[in-house]
Amino acid sequence: MTKIINITIDGKPIETFEGRNLVDVAKENGIFIPTLCYFRDIPPLATCRICTVKLNGRHTTGCTLRVADGMQIEVNTPELLDNRKAIIEMLYSEGNHFCPSCEKSGKCDMQNLGYDMGITASRYPHAFSHKTIDFNPKRMIMESNRCILCKRCVEEVKTRDGKDVFSFVKRGVKTLVKIDYEEEAKLSESEAMRAMNLCPVGAILVKGMIHEEPFGDRKYDLVGKEVKPKLSGGGLVKKDPNEKFIVATTSLAGCFGCHMSMLDIDTELIDLLEIVEFNKSPLTDIKKFSKRCHIGIVEGGCANSENVEVLKEFRKRCDILVSLGECAIMGGIPAMRNFVSLRECLEEAYLHSRTSELGAHVIPGHEDIPKILNNVYPCTEIVKIDYYIPGCPPSAQHIWKVVRSLLLGEEFSIAHDEFKYD
C-alpha cells in the first residue's frame, strides 16, 4: 500500500501519497506549476525547465520530483516566477516565433504561458537564427523555427515496429528535430495527428489539418488569466496642470495596422483628446516635432536608414517611448526577411518578381532615398524602449489602458482576450 505523507508547497500543508509526481500533486491542490515538456501520461523529460521549483532550498524540476514525507517545496517565489518567465522569453528569442503568421496561434501552449505570465517582450535579444522548414515528409511539415526542443515527439512517436520517427540532430544551439521520411510514411493519419497534438507549439503540422477552429474559438482564445502589468511610476508630471499631455506616434517598418487599432478605441478617443494633444503623428499629419513630448508611440521595427533616424529622433524628443505591436517589439512580419540574404530580397523585389518589367536591371539606390538595412531590427536593439504593447495589432482596449495608465498612473488589468500576440 502506498504510504500517506505530508509535504508543504509554499507553506501550504498537503497530504498525499508517497512517490507521486509533484506537478500532479500541486495541480490537485490548486497550485499550478507550468510545464511545456511534461505530459501526464509519459515519463518526465525535464527538458523545458519551466517547472523549476525549490526543494528544501535547492533548485530542481517539478516534473522529475517524486514527493516524499517532509519535503518543503517552493513553487511561486518571486525568484522562481521570474526564472520561469525568463525561460519562456529565452525560448521566444531563440526560435523565430511570429505568432501572427503561425497556424498554431491560439492553440499554442507556449503562447498561452506567455499570456498568463504577462510577457510583453523578451528581455533577451532575438537570435534570428536561420532554421529550416521541412515539407518533404508525406503527412507532416516540420517547422524548426518554432520548435522548442521539448523532446516529446522524439520520445513518444514511434512506428509500430518501434522505430523513432523524430530525432534530435546536431547539438548545442544547432540542435534541431528532424523527421525520418521513411518511418514517417508508415504512420497512420491518426498517429500523425497525435504527433501534432503532442507538440506544445506549432513545429509539427499535419498537412491539410491545420486550420480547424476559427479565430476566436481556438483553445486558448476563451480561457485564461487576466494580466496585471505593473507600470512604474505614478503617472506623468506636467509643468502646467492645465496643459495637455503631448503624444507623438509614428509607423516605421509596419503596416499602419496598429494605428488603425488605436483609432478603434472609438468614443474614448474623445476622452483621450481632452487630456492629450498629438504632436508629430500620421494622425495629425504633423511631420516634424514642434515640442518635447511626454510619450512617443512607435509602430514597426527598423528596416531602413530612415526608420533608424526617425526612431532616434523619437528617443531624443520623448520622455517615454512605447513599442506598439509585434513589429516594433521583435521585428514582426518584416523581420521574416532576416533569414533571406539581402541580395536575394532585393533581386526578388526589383529584378525577378512576376511584376517586375521584362529586362529590369536596376535596384533603386540614390542619396535621396533611404538605404535598406542588412536586417530588420526590433526597436529595442537601436534605442532604449520603456514599454511594450504586444499584439498584431494590439487591441484598442489594451492600447488605451496602457496609455491612460502611463499618463494618469492608474492601476489597470488586461483581460485575457485583450492580451494577444496575434
Add this chain to the structure above:
Amino acid sequence: MFKTHKPDRKHLMEVLWDIQKNKRCIESEEIVKVAQAFDMSRIELEGIISFYHFYHFDDAGKYTVYLDTSIIAEHGGRQEIRQAFEEATGTTFGSVTPDLTFGLFDTPCIGLSDQEPACLINFRPFTSLTPQKVFNIVTQLKAGKRPSEICDVPKTNIRYTPPADRTVFFKPYEKFSALAALRDRTPDEIIDTVEQSKLAGYGGAFFPTGKKWRFCRQTPAEKRYVIANADEGEPGTFKDRVLLQTHPELLIEGLIFAAYAVGASEGAIYLRAEYMYLKEELDRLLVEYRRKGFLGKNIPAKTPFEFDLYVHLGAGAYVCGEETALIHSMEGRRGEPGTKEYFPVQKGFLGQPTVVNNVETLSAVPRVFEAGVENWLKVGTAKTPGTKIISVSGDCTNPGIYEIEWGTDFNDFLRMTGARDPKMVQLSGPSGVCVAVAVDPKTGLYLVDGQDRRALSGEDLACGGSFMIFDETRNILKVLKSYSDFFVAESCGLCVPCRTGNFLLNKKLQKLINGHGEKKDLHEITEWSEIIKTTSRCGLGQFSNNSLLLAIDKFPDVIDRALADNTDFNPAFNIETATAEYDRIVEEINANYD
C-alpha cells in the same frame, strides 16, 4: 559483419569508429546499412552521429588535423600554427583540401596543455608545435610518412612528487600486487576500507567513493557495472592522460577492486577519443590481466568472482564527462545527460546499478590497500587525506604534472610552478573557480583573493585537476569569452538555459570586448548567469558561468574599464555597418548593367 543476429547497441560507437577511420566519413550508404543492422531509424542514427564532433558525414581528409582551441593554446601561439597549417596544406580550417588529403578542424582542449600548441593528426599527438615543425610534418605526410611514424610521444612532465613515503601515484608499482588484498576480504570489507580511507571523487565533486560503492552494492539487481570515467575534457586538465601513460595498471586494478566490492561482472573504461593513442596499451594490458586470471571467470578472491572489462572510445563531446551522459553514450545513444530522477548507482548503464568513478579515484584504490588505511590517512588533510594530481599550464616556467599533498600552501605551490606575474588562476577548469592573485607588498607572498595562507584542499581551495595561470598581460575578458565559446560549442542542446542562455551571454561578452558595453550589460550578465545556473539540467550549464560571475566580482577594474555609462542608444548598433551590404549590392548590380 552483422549477418546472423542483431548486434549489441553498446558496440554502435565502435562500429561508427571503424567506418570513420577507414572511410574518413560516415556516408549515407553506410548509415542506411548500420541503421538496418542495429534496427533503428535512419534519423535516429544521424542524430547520434551528429552529436559527436569526431564523426563526419563528409570526407574529413586522409590526414585529419585537430588543432586545440583552448585559451592556453591561444596564449601559446595557436594563431601562428593555424596559419602555418593553412599555408602548408592550402586549405582553411573547417574544410578539406580538394584532393581530400588534408582536413583541418578545430577542437577543444586535447589534454596537452603543458606542451601547447598541440594537435592531433589521425588521432596521433603532435606537441610543442612551431610553424617550422608544422611545415615539416605536412611535407613528411605528403611524402608518404604515416602519422604514427612521425608523431610525438607526449611528455609526462612530472615536475613534483612528495617524499617517497608520502607519494601515492607516481612511484613504482608492482603489477597485481595490491590485488592480493582481495584474497582475505569480503566485498563489504573492501568497501569498509575504502570508506575508512575517506577516498572521495577526484573529479572535483568529492563524493565519498565507499558510499557510492555501497549504494550500488545495496541496490538489488541482476547485473551491475563499474565504469572508469577517462573522458578528461575539462580544459587545462591532463592528469588522467599522464596516469594512463605511466600507471595504466593502477586503473585496471582499481576497477577490479570496484567490481568485486559492488558485485559487478562487467566494466568499461570510457576513454575520450583525444586519447586514442593510449588505447593500444590499455588493450594490451587487458589481455595480460586476462591471461593472469585477474579478469574473466574465477578471479581469485575470498569469494572468487567473474569480471571483464573493455575500452569504450568516445567521439568528441565534453558533456559525456557527466556520468549520466557518459552512460547514454556507452549505450550507443546521444550523449545527453539524464533527468536526474535516479543516480547511476540506482539505475545506470542499461538500467542496472552502475558505479562511475574518475580515473584518479580508481587509480588510488590499489594504493590505499598497498599502504593500509592507517598510513594512508597520515598524508594530506583530515577531510581530504592523500595526494592530488594537479595539471599546471599557462604562464609559468614549469608547466606539467604536480602530485601534491592535499593541504599544500597555495603560495608555495605557485612558486613551485615558476608562475610569471600571475594575475588570475583558474582552478578546476572553466567550470571551476577563478581566483585573483597578487603579491603582498609586505611579505612578498602570493595572496589569493586578498588572503594569505590559502591551501589546496577539500577544506579550502578544492582543485579538480586543472590549474591554469594567466599573467598580467592577459586580457581577462578574452579568457572569459574563450570559456564561453567552449560551453556554447559543448552544450548538448537539451535545455534552453544552457543552449541559448550561454549563446546570448557569449554575444554579450563579445559586445564588451568590442567596446560597446554599458553598465546595464553588467546587470544583465549577472541576471542571465543566475538564471542559467539555477535552471540548467546538468552541471555543464549550472557551472558554465561560475567563473564569469566570480571574475566580475574579483576583477572589477577589468570589467568596469569595458563599460560605458548607460545611454538611450545602443552603442552596438552602427548605421554604416547596417547599410554597408546594401551599398555594396546596389553598386555592384547597377554597375554590372551600366
